[in-house]
Amino acid sequence: MIRPQAQGALRQARDGPLVKRRSRTRAVEGRAPAIDIEKVSKTYELGQIKVRALREVSMQITRGDFVAIMGSSGSGKSTLMNILGCLDLPTGGRYLIDGTDVRDMDEDDLSDLRNRKIGFVFQSFNLVARTSALANVELPLAYAGVERRARRERARQALASVGMAKRVDHQPSELSGGQQQRVAVARALVTNPTMILADEPTGNLDSRSTEDVLRIFAELNAERRTVVLITHEPDVAEQAKRVIHLSDGRITEDVRNVGVHEGPPALRHQKRGHNSASGRSAQ
Numbered sequence: 001m002i003r004p005q006a007q008g009a010l011r012q013a014r015d016g017p018l019v020k021r022r023s024r025t026r027a028v029e030g031r032a033p034a035i036d037i038e039k040v041s042k043t044y045e046l047g048q049i050k051v052r053a054l055r056e057v058s059m060q061i062t063r064g065d066f067v068a069i070m071g072s073s074g075s076g077k078s079t080l081m082n083i084l085g086c087l088d089l090p091t092g093g094r095y096l097i098d099g100t101d102v103r104d105m106d107e108d109d110l111s112d113l114r115n116r117k118i119g120f121v122f123q124s125f126n127l128v129a130r131t132s133a134l135a136n137v138e139l140p141l142a143y144a145g146v147e148r149r150a151r152r153e154r155a156r157q158a159l160a161s162v163g164m165a166k167r168v169d170h171q172p173s174e175l176s177g178g179q180q181q182r183v184a185v186a187r188a189l190v191t192n193p194t195m196i197l198a199d200e201p202t203g204n205l206d207s208r209s210t211e212d213v214l215r216i217f218a219e220l221n222a223e224r225r226t227v228v229l230i231t232h233e234p235d236v237a238e239q240a241k242r243v244i245h246l247s248d249g250r251i252t253e254d255v256r257n258v259g260v261h262e263g264p265p266a267l268r269h270q271k272r273g274h275n276s277a278s279g280r281s282a283q
């Protein structure tokens with residue numbers, strides 16, 4: 001199990017809303033989907049040229065779901081992910097996160113959401129070079145104003161939970177790709193987010209590291225965290241409970257393989273005696 005923090009804090013993260021709400025949506029608090037987008041469009045304008053990256057995409061994601069988003073290159077996956085993570089705004093449509101319209105959030109709410117409630121993982125790890133794994137994982141806590149000693153301890157726990165306890169002092173260049181991605185996952189989970197958004201997190205990994213990272217996501221999901229993962233690989237998508245296909249900025253397929261409240265496939269099909277990534281120390 002991933003245990004970056006005390007149980008109490010985890011429970012709070014599971015049950016609390018992503019942001020303070022103050023609008024009409026109060027009535028749906030707790031029951032609102034984690035993600036609710038309605039006719040979301042994104043058009044990039046490059047001089048005279050308009051690129052319609054998303055075309056009126058609507059979908060809901062229930063808290064605790066594990067969703068894979070697939071589609072060919074240029075189909076709009078990263079654009080959608082950036083909007084879901086409030087890293088970018090749609091040019092049309094509506095986005096409710098935990099029942100609150102992102103347009104009703106002020107900058108403080110939005111940065112709170114990005115820094116503490118959503119964990120991001122990217123294909124290229126995005127670790128800070130020449131900086132230890134520990135300092136990398138501490139970074140989001142520093143932004144959140146957590147005191148130095150507490151953040152060091154939490155970062156150590158997060159690294160231990162992804163099997164990196166023995167590599168805390170290593171810089172990114174002194175780690176393998178799979179290890180760097182595990183550090184990046186530790187950085188994403190150290191703030192105890194309710195949602196993990198991952199854009200091709202296994203795209204640069206070998207099959208063993210892919211399995212490790214997927215197992216960590218499965219464990220995070222088993223703790224009722226919502227996981228949304230972009231992938232090109234069908235066997236990675238198989239580890240999700242639901243698979244959404246995008247094509248040319250539209251959803252063309254939306255298939256549920258496993259119920260939201262059932263265990264994620266990676267844990268359901270776990271072979272007896274197989275060590276979990278989180279229990280394993282760095283090799």
Ligand SMILES: Nc1ncnc2c1ncn2[C@@H]1O[C@H](COP(=O)(O)OP(=O)(O)OP(=O)(O)O)[C@@H](O)[C@H]1O
Nearest residue numbers: 044046051053071072073074075076077078079080
């Ligand atoms: N900042 C930008 N400015 C202009 N056009 C953009 C921008 N970002 C993306 N696009 C265009 O929007 C479309 C969708 O891009 P997006 O990055 O979402 O695709 P993707 O599905 O993530 O592809 P890949 O699998 O290659 O990562 C593409 O046609 C792309 O060229």
Ligand SMILES: [Mg+2]
Nearest residue numbers: 077078079199
């Ligand atoms: Mg992309």
